[in-house]
Amino acid sequence: DTAVSQTPKYLVTQMGNDKSIKCEQNLGHDTMYWYKQDSKKFLKIMFSYNNKELIINETVPNRFSPKSPDKAHLNLHINSLELGDSAVYFCASSQGDGLASPLHFGNGTRLTVT
Amino acid sequence: GNSVTQMEGPVTLSEEAFLTINCTYTATGYPSLFWYVQYPGEGLQLLLKATKADDKGSNKGFEATYRKETTSFHLEKGSVQVSDSAVYFCALIGGARQLTFGSGTQLTVLP
Numbered sequence: 001d002t003a004v005s006q007t008p009k010y011l012v013t014q015m016g017n018d019k020s021i022k023c024e025q026n027l028g029h030d031t032m033y034w035y036k037q038d039s040k041k042f043l044k045i046m047f048s049y050n051n052k053e054l055i056i057n058e059t060v061p062n063r064f065s066p067k068s069p070d071k072a073h074l075n076l077h078i079n080s081l082e083l084g085d086s087a088v089y090f091c092a093s094s095q096g097d098g099l100a101s102p103l104h105f106g107n108g109t110r111l112t113v114t
Numbered sequence: 115g116n117s118v119t120q121m122e123g124p125v126t127l128s129e130e131a132f133l134t135i136n137c138t139y140t141a142t143g144y145p146s147l148f149w150y151v152q153y154p155g156e157g158l159q160l161l162l163k164a165t166k167a168d169d170k171g172s173n174k175g176f177e178a179t180y181r182k183e184t185t186s187f188h189l190e191k192g193s194v195q196v197s198d199s200a201v202y203f204c205a206l207i208g209g210a211r212q213l214t215f216g217s218g219t220q221l222t223v224l225p
Contacts, residue, residue, distance in 0.1 A: 004157070041201050041218040043158075048212075056212060090157050097211040099146055099165075105157025 003027050006091045006106035013081055014114055021076045021109045023091030031055075032074035033092040033103065034066060043090075049074055078111075086113045116141045116208045118216035123201075126222045127194055135189040135219045137178075137204035145208040147171075147180050147187040152201040152218070161189075161202070194223045 006023045013019055025032065033056075034046040047066045048056035054066070063079045078085060091106040121136040139145065146165045150158040162171030167182035176191045187204060204216040 041152075041220065043203065043215045043218065045212070092157070097207060098213045099207050099211065102148070102160035102163070103150075103158070103213065105159065107155065107157050 004091055004093055004104050004106040006089075006109050008109060009107065010110050010112075012112045012114065015081055015083060017081050018077070018079045019081060019111075020078070021089055021091075021111075023074050023076070023106060025072055025091075025093040025104070027093055027095075027104060029093040029095045029101075029104070030071060031094045031096060031098075032068065032071075033094075034074065034076050035090040035092060035105075037088045037090060037108070039087070047074075047076075081111075081113045083113050086111055116145065116206060116212075116214045118204050118206055118214055120202075120204050120216035120219050122217075122219070124220040124222060126224065128224050129196055130193045131223075133189070133191040133194045133198075133221070135202055135204075135221070137187045137189065137216060139185050139187065139204070139206050141185075141206055141208040143209045144182075145206040147178070148205040148207075148213075149176070149178055149187070149189050150203040150205060150215070152203065154200070158203060194221075196223045196225050199223045 004025045031050045033048045049068045052068045068074045088108045092103045094103045095101045117140045148163045149161040151161045152158045162173040164171040164180035170179045201218045
């Protein structure tokens with residue numbers, strides 16, 4: 001059973017389009033995250049939700065909007081896609097802040113904007 | 115704020131060579147320290163951690179010791195295998211209770 005699953009695995013789209021990436025975790029964790037990994041493997045946190053409430057919102061363009069319908073899901077919607085949005089996006093979850101229990105990551109969604 | 119600095123990669127080693135990946139940190143208080151590993155095509159997974167000074171984390175032959183005096187958490191393995199090829203991330207959780215990652219170090223082990 002996949003603990004953190006995100007779909008799609010690959011997403012190729014044109015500039016200006018709107019797209020969504022879905023994430024689900026079956027670990028019963030109360031905290032979920034979105035990270036962006038660039039071509040140099042640098043990993044940057046974008047958002048964090050705890051029990052469906054936004055607790056971390058880093059400096060991310062407001063074209064990116066996370067939505068958490070319940071504790072097990074955290075989706076990422078991106079409006080008006082730009083070339084610079086091309087990256088691998090990782091969803092993750094943890095129980096609490098990741099101190100006592102580690103973050104569990106999905107396998108990533110590779111977004112390519114042309 | 116908190117920050118983590120890792121040695122720049124890529125690192126290329128022959129099988130059975132000794133591995134060290136340097137990691138130093140800046141944080142207020144007493145952070146917990148982690149190494150995460152990312153295998154090709156996968157997400158990150160926890161490799162080991164240490165929560166207080168002089169603690170040694172270990173897993174799969176990898177070790178790292180929390181050195182408060184040098185603010186370091188270097189990753190070591192005595193004999194690497196081809197299957198260890200991956201990207202390794204040093205990370206910390208400090209007073210802000212937020213996980214901060216280093217920039218990652220790509221390791222390639224050749225047979």
